Amino acid sequence: EVQLVESGGGLVQPGGSLRLSCAASGFTFSNYWMHWVRQAPGKGLVWVSRVNSDGSSASYADSVKGRFTISRNNAKNMLYLQMNSLRAEDTAVYYCARESWSSNWYVDNWGQGTLVAVSS
Amino acid sequence: DIQMTQSPSSLSASVGDRVTITCRASQSINNYLNWYQQKPGRAPKLLIHAASTLQSGVPSRFSGNGSGAEFTLTISSLQPDDFVTYYCQQSYRTPPTFGQGTKVEI
Numbered sequence: 001e002v003q004l005v006e007s008g009g010g011l012v013q014p015g016g017s018l019r020l021s022c023a024a025s026g027f028t029f030s031n032y033w034m035h036w037v038r039q040a041p042g043k044g045l046v047w048v049s050r051v052n053s054d055g056s057s058a059s060y061a062d063s064v065k066g067r068f069t070i071s072r073n074n075a076k077n078m079l080y081l082q083m084n085s086l087r088a089e090d091t092a093v094y095y096c097a098r099e100s101w102s103s104n105w106y107v108d109n110w111g112q113g114t115l116v117a118v119s120s
Numbered sequence: 121d122i123q124m125t126q127s128p129s130s131l132s133a134s135v136g137d138r139v140t141i142t143c144r145a146s147q148s149i150n151n152y153l154n155w156y157q158q159k160p161g162r163a164p165k166l167l168i169h170a171a172s173t174l175q176s177g178v179p180s181r182f183s184g185n186g187s188g189a190e191f192t193l194t195i196s197s198l199q200p201d202d203f204v205t206y207y208c209q210q211s212y213r214t215p216p217t218f219g220q221g222t223k224v225e226i
Contacts, residue, residue, distance in 0.1 A: 059214050108166050
């Protein structure tokens, strides 16, 4: 069974940093591209970042570019999101998500999410 | 960025009703369109990918249609478990973008 378990969320002051982790199991992690998607309280889904299967290439939403860094450790089956210079508008549940592909790509598995709250 | 617009934003229906949700892209995205269902407090769940391919395990009352810039999600007979929120998402261009969501209410 595919499992994605996020951790590392919490309350942080504006300007602070946080690192989210996602532990993957039940599949060959190194074969899949992975994403972070966030959802502010009461709002919709917003894509944050994506990393390719070997970690050599990443892309980011404009709103987090230069502040967030996605990375992975395939030996440990772990995905990370380093978040720096946090702002109030970064407050959200952050989901780790696995990308799959047939004739297009889609997210077929999501973690349960971890809440990040940015407030003084 | 490609903008995704869902309509309606919310709808009221009853058990057994047939409902259709529309998703429009700001440009053609071929069939690079996915649908997700999200229950309150839970992670999204994939329903349909490539506009019309039903994800394994998803009930056949869900169907998707469309290509280019206009897509629909149809639930043929609403069940109590279906009164939640639905999102479309394009995977044609980076950044991938979601619709704002459609909440199906009793």
